Amino acid sequence: MLSLKLYRLIAPVFVVMTIFIVVACSSDKFVPDGQYLLDKVELHSDKKDVNSSLLMQYVRQKGNSRWFSLFKIPLGTYTMAGKDTTRWINRTLRKMGEEPVLYDSVQARLSSEDLTVALQNMGYMNATVDLEKKVRGKKLVLNYFLHPGEPYIIDRFNYEIEDSVIRRVLESQLNSDTKRPRQFTVTSLDNERKRLTHILNDSGYYRFHKDFIYYTADSTQGRQHVNVTLHLMKYVENSNSTPTLHPRYVINSVNFIPGDSTGFHLRKGILEDNTLIEKGKYFSATDLQKTYNNFSRLGAVRYTNINFREAPRYDSLKIGKAFTYTTSSTHYLDADIQVSNNKPNTISFQPEGTNTAGDLGAAVVLSYQNRNLFRGSEHLSLEFRAAFEAIKGLEGYKNSDYEEYSVQAHLRFPRFLAPFLSKEFKRRSSATSEVSVGWNLQNRPEFHRRVFSSAWKYHWSNPAHHLTYDFDLLNLSYVYMPWISETFKHDYLDNVTTRNAILRYNYQDLFILRTGFGLNYSSTNYALRAKVELAGNMLNALSGIFRFKENSEGKRTLFNIAYAQYAKFDFDYTKVIRFDERNALALHGGLGIAIPYGNSTVLPFEKRYFSGGANSVRGWSVRELGPGKFRGVDGRIDFINQTGDMKLDLNAEYRTHLFWKLDAAAFVDAGNIWTLRDYADQPGGQFLFKDFYKQIAVAYGLGLRLNFDYFIIRFDGGMKAINPAYTSVEDHYALWHPNLKRDFTFHFAVGLPF
Structure with missing residues (x-):
């Protein structure tokens, strides 16, 4: 029995290794005599401060691509083809695969030169690069050894500005600490050019660009030490012109031009409020970009x-009774803003397929959008949704399906709507305001639920720092339970056990009045999300003033309906480590905790955490895992109780590009949910510091993705590795005792998991 299980574990590895060996050997037939297959390229640096992986971009010739940085499957696909290109199978294999990369000594020499220049640009002016070739059969491994040496340090940084007006403009912006040593790098010097150019472009210098700035360096003070001088030249219009002061431009007029024959669909006040280019102000590149950004946020545009046009202006001079006019020394610009209208109304119909823990269903969504409701680019969206899902495995219930009908209305304003704010603040703010209202009808075999919701929200962004913010000023939900089945009441609500008493709270009429704040940071390789949500505090303060009535359970009520009170905190972090253009490792961690207090002893059901599914621990389906080592009722999935007050997700996913639009991934997931209190009918579900690490579930698996850039279709297959809800050693350590029927879970999703 043991040998059979061991065979099941090592057999896939053996097959992969066999294919890899065959592929490696068969590639030789496409390598001509006297040439070598470039098997691998590596960079090695003498200094730890120099990141060799970042310099790989300067290597002109690299080896064939590898799946998961290990297997040269594209090369193997190519080498499976015969040399007869008249046969379609050979042409197809070659097209699907990747042609062998043959070592080119010229490319290697040019790469060495490029690496040397790159090191010099980093301040290592005496850098050298050596090549080492290792040949084995018809394969060659190429090593670049980087010898950066000591970096050059700037002792003194001086400014020589020939334009007297610009010197006054920049006087307070120049670095006063000229003796502070800095490493002599092309990047730092170029950044200073860009900084000064940006300041001048925002100060009226419409025609100024960084080519008017150059550097001289003096290294006579000593080895690896230099004095640097930044020179800012006068303005020269062309090679035949005499150097003069740089022209400084003032906005003469701002003109709005319709982009089509239909004219403007927006009110004039909206056009003006979103334009930061103003008559009488100096030209500003930042104001220009912000104006573009403002109009891009308007759905009606x-x-x-x-476009800017130079506008001649004249000064008048009175001589006797007559006036003479001379050209003004100030330069002026006319700004022409052309605005093209968007299609104001759209209607869409979208069918959906649903799968909730294995229960299949279908849904349809009818949407209507108006992008210019009040001629101020107000965006109204209406959505009507109907869904049906066949539910299996529920015993004792007459109906075995789920129906849902909902209507949602959102009205978004492309500006910050709030009292007591200045017009200038509103103009320069990138915030949008949104009001929403919705009604949701759910009919399940166990109960019927109605949810009314409304909210007032703000959203704004800071693109320069890759930040977005969300602020829910007021978010109201009213949960109404018109019917609960007798079976559900008997099994969950009417018993006197602790669990049923807690569940009863979630199946009563309930008010949830909350506020929340969310922050999102997203860059190329990092993403961070944090959110805080507080509910019931405002109502609790009012209840103390107006003495709200209490129900039979001691809960304060508004209109005879209890209100929820809790604090919820969520944190999510993702880091992507890129090895090359085809391979990357994504690391993700997520932590959430929600604490009921005051008027609540239990979280509302919609605010509780669940684990498992396509975006969590993928060895389990949605709501199959947790809390803690809780196994459900008699080992069966318990949709109601497999929720918790705390959640932990840890994920590592190696992503690789295969070919065409296909990507693949190998992943390891870990995590679980827990309750903050010890509930009698959820044994093992409470979070305890001494035990929680023993209750972390672990899964592993492979995924296939169809990457169409604008959306990704994902197929993931996960296997349980460590199961905290076990009844035997085999069940607990499923990694060593795999059972496909018991441990495998398939997921279909749209988008990446994190």
Whole structure:
């Protein structure tokens, strides 16, 4: 028995290794005599401060791509083809695969030169690069050894500005600490050019660019030490012109031009409020970009084009009774803003397929959008949804299906709507305001639920720092339970056990009035999300003033309906480590905790955490895992009780590009949910510091993705590795005792898991 299980574990590895060996050997037939297959390229640096992986971009010739950085499957696919290109199978295999990369000494020499220049740009002016070739059969491993040496340090940084007006403009912006040593790098010097250019472009210098700035360096003070001088030249219009002061431009007029024959669909006040280019102000590149950004946020606008024209202006001089006019020394610009209208109304119909813990269903969504409701680019969206799902495995219930009908209305304003704010603040703010209202009808075999919701929200962004913010000023939900089946009451609500008493709270009429704040940071390789949500505090303060009535359970009520009170905190972090253009490792961690207090002893059902599924621990389906080592009722999935007050997710996913639009992934997931209190009918579900690490579930698996850039279709297959809800050693350590029927879970989803 043991040998059979061991065979099941090592057999896939053996097959992969066999294929890899065959592929490696068969590639030789496409390598001509006297040439070598470039098997691997590596960079090695003498200094730890120099990141060799970042310099790989300067290597012109790399080896064939590898799946998961290990297997040269594209090369193997190519080498499976015969040399007869008239046969379609050979042409197809070659097209699907990747041609062998043959070592080119010229490319290697040029790569060495590029690496040397890159190191010099980093301040290592005496850097050298050596090549080492290791040949084995018809394969060659190429090593680049980087010898950066000591970096050059800037002792003194000086400014020489020929334009007297610009010197006054920049006087307070120049670095006063000229003796502070800095490493002599092309990047730092270029950044200083960009900084000064940006300041001048925002100070009226419409025609200024960084090519008017150059550097000289003096290294006579000593080895690896230099004095640097930044030179800012006068303005030269062309090679035949005499150097003069740089022209400084003032906005003369702002003109709005319709982009099509239909004219403007927006009110003039909206056009002006979103335009930061103003008559009488100096030209500002930042104001220009913010104006573009403002119009891009308006759903009623398809595109915006802003052009500037030099406008001649004249000064008048009175001589006797007559006036003479001379050209003004100040330079002026006319701004022409062309605005093209977007299609105001759209209607869409979208069918959906649903799968909730294995229960299949279908849904339809009818949507209507108006992008310019009050001619101020107000965005109204209406959504009507109907869904049906066949539910299996529920005994004792007459109906075995789930029906849902909902209507949602959202009205978004492309500006910050609030009293006591200045017009200038509103103009320069990137915030949007949104009011929403919705009604949701759910009919399950166990109960019927009605949810009314409304909210007032703000959303704004800071693109320069990759930040977005969400603020829910007021978010109201009213949960109404018109019917609960007798079976559900008997099994869950009417018993006197602790669990049923807690569940009863979630199946009563309930008010949830909450506020929340969320922060999102997203860059190329990092993403961070944090959210805080507080509910019931405002109502609790009012209850103390107006003495709200208490129900039979001692809960304070509004209109005879208890209100929820809790605090909820969520944190989510993702980091992507890129090895090359085809391979990357994504690391993810998520932590959430919600604490009921005051008027609540239990979280509302919609606010509780669940684990498992396509975006969590993928060896389990949605709501199959937890809390803690709780196994459900008699080992069966318990939709109601497999929720908790705390959640932990830890994920590592190695992603690789295969070919065409296909990507693959190998992943390891870990996590679980827990309750904060010890509930009698959820044994093992409470979070305890001494035990929680023993209750972390672990899964592993493989995924296949169809990557169409604008959306990703994902197929993941997860296997349980460590199961905290076990009845035997085999069940607990499923990694060593795999059972496909028991341990395998398939997931279909859209988008990446994190």
